Amino acid sequence: MQEYKKIFITKEEIRPTAQRMRDANVHLAMIHGFINDDGKPNVSYEYEVGPTIESYTVDGESVLPTISDIYDLGAEWPERELQELMEIRFEGLDNDERLFMPDTMFEGQGHIMVTPMKELIDKVHNRKEGTE
Amino acid sequence: MSYIVPIGPYHPALEEPVHARLYTDGESITDAKVFIGYNHRGIEKLATQKNFIQTLVLVERVCGICSHSHALCYALALEQIAGMKVPKRGEYIRVIIAELERLHSHYLWLGIALHLIGHDSLFMHSWDDREAIMDILEELTGNRVNYGAVTVGGARRDITDDQRKDILEMLDKIEKSNIALRDILLADKTVALRTQGVGILTTEDAYRIGAVGPQARASNVPVDVRKDAPYSSYDDFDFDIAVWPSCDVFARVVVRVLENVESIKIIRQALENLPKGPINLGTRIPKIPAGETMFRHEAPRGQLCYKVVTDGGETNKRVSIHVPTFKNAPTVPVMLRNNSVADAGLIIASIDPCFSCMDR
Numbered sequence: 001m002q003e004y005k006k007i008f009i010t011k012e013e014i015r016p017t018a019q020r021m022r023d024a025n026v027h028l029a030m031i032h033g034f035i036n037d038d039g040k041p042n043v044s045y046e047y048e049v050g051p052t053i054e055s056y057t058v059d060g061e062s063v064l065p066t067i068s069d070i071y072d073l074g075a076e077w078p079e080r081e082l083q084e085l086m087e088i089r090f091e092g093l094d095n096d097e098r099l100f101m102p103d104t105m106f107e108g109q110g111h112i113m114v115t116p117m118k119e120l121i122d123k124v125h126n127r128k129e130g131t132e
Numbered sequence: 133m134s135y136i137v138p139i140g141p142y143h144p145a146l147e148e149p150v151h152a153r154l155y156t157d158g159e160s161i162t163d164a165k166v167f168i169g170y171n172h173r174g175i176e177k178l179a180t181q182k183n184f185i186q187t188l189v190l191v192e193r194v195c196g197i198c199s200h201s202h203a204l205c206y207a208l209a210l211e212q213i214a215g216m217k218v219p220k221r222g223e224y225i226r227v228i229i230a231e232l233e234r235l236h237s238h239y240l241w242l243g244i245a246l247h248l249i250g251h252d253s254l255f256m257h258s259w260d261d262r263e264a265i266m267d268i269l270e271e272l273t274g275n276r277v278n279y280g281a282v283t284v285g286g287a288r289r290d291i292t293d294d295q296r297k298d299i300l301e302m303l304d305k306i307e308k309s310n311i312a313l314r315d316i317l318l319a320d321k322t323v324a325l326r327t328q329g330v331g332i333l334t335t336e337d338a339y340r341i342g343a344v345g346p347q348a349r350a351s352n353v354p355v356d357v358r359k360d361a362p363y364s365s366y367d368d369f370d371f372d373i374a375v376w377p378s379c380d381v382f383a384r385v386v387v388r389v390l391e392n393v394e395s396i397k398i399i400r401q402a403l404e405n406l407p408k409g410p411i412n413l414g415t416r417i418p419k420i421p422a423g424e425t426m427f428r429h430e431a432p433r434g435q436l437c438y439k440v441v442t443d444g445g446e447t448n449k450r451v452s453i454h455v456p457t458f459k460n461a462p463t464v465p466v467m468l469r470n471n472s473v474a475d476a477g478l479i480i481a482s483i484d485p486c487f488s489c490m491d492r
Contacts, residue, residue: 006424027355030452
């Protein structure tokens with residue numbers, strides 16, 4: 001039977017945890033994120049350890065280190081998704097293009113109502129600087 | 133000469149909208165990018181405003197092909213939070229519908245792949261078999277898709293003795309033709325020319341990117357949630373994980389045909405050993421305590437994940453859905469590199485993409 005185990009970690013523990021899991025050949029099932037009632041983000045790294053999901057959760061941090069260099073595209077896509085859908089930024093993520101619909105189509109024509117990726121990132125960055 | 137070849141978001145060769153950019157050097161693809169999101173319907177947000185039974189109806193509509201998988205995975209997540217024990221007969225009925233869904237999904241994909249390969253007689257043969265499965269699903273649930281077969285705490289509809297006989301008859305029919313289909317596919321020159329050595333995803337790349345489902349198994353990675361983390365009585369059944377070592381489009385065709393054999397085996401065992409007793413814990417709106425979990429289900433395209441958070445109220449606090457296409461789509465640029473533009477459609481289709489699932 002499947003089990004679920006939640007473990008709170010700090011943002012500094014994200015990369016060592018990911019590296020430990022990668023070294024043990026553990027599959028990263030997904031990175032989930034949502035916004036708490038107090039408006040702060042909650043990001044969970046869900047690792048499949050046998051039949052158990054070990055959910056390493058970081059609470060209240062809007063800027064997190066990327067693990068896309070450890071888990072490759074398996075982490076890059078979920079990080080890009082979170083970066084676009086919520087006010088969360090992944091430092092070191094080597095891809096600043098949108099995943100959900102590109103900023104621009106050809107010959108400079110863009111999708112209407114699509115916020116460019118740079119504006120999204122600046123928004124998180126400014127919010128962080130404003131609160132600190 | 134270098135070109136950027138755009139595909140989509142709306143293109144006659146695509147069943148659903150997606151945008152891809154192929155970077156080419158003459159006929160050869162040097163790189164590719166994929167952009168998603170054209171089918172985003174805000175289903176996760178909507179789920180936070182619905183009660184648990186309404187959400188079952190909602191999540192079934194994430195996808196037309198694997199609708200049962202979505203409802204099942206969501207129900208399993210809620211049952212885990214609430215600590216519910218689903219009656220055995222209910223679990224077996226859920227498995228039967230899930231495997232019938234896998235069969236019709238694989239036959240659908242085989243038909244599309246064979247059409248793209250240019251083998252239209254096999255395409256029609258494959259879809260003729262699929263139609264028999266769709267008829268059975270309609271007989272069991274009243275619908276060809278969106279079956280409404282799952283409720284929180286079990287199954288919504290029982291299987292009668294007459295229906296049991298009809299399913300077994302249908303299985304006899306498609307089992308014979310599936311063997312014929314397998315033999316033709318393994319020996320056919322047209323299929324071999326279009327698929328062997330095309331769209332390679334090495335075992336190392338499949339591990340590295342985290343591919344799931346038939347896409348991973350066709351790269352010789354033996355992963356299957358039904359075996360690795362059994363649920364809903366899957367550990368009661370004797371079946372094998374179908375893998376194939378050639379890592380190309382051919383392997384993805386073969387793996388799905390072999391998986392059909394395993395699904396038929398599972399359905400037969402479930403029907404022969406169908407336990408007596410209730411099929412669910414009642415049909416009232418369930419009371420779910422505060423909690424959270426992430427549940428995995430082996431959908432036809434691979435591992436489906438539902439993360440559900442509840443606060444003890446009548447609605448979901450949070451539902452996050454991640455589908456196999458989201459894990460497999462990043463493999464597409466890797467598979468496209470060094471292939472010709474003419475094979476791009478077939479290679480993209482070989483992951484059995486579902487963009488309405490991926491975009492939610």
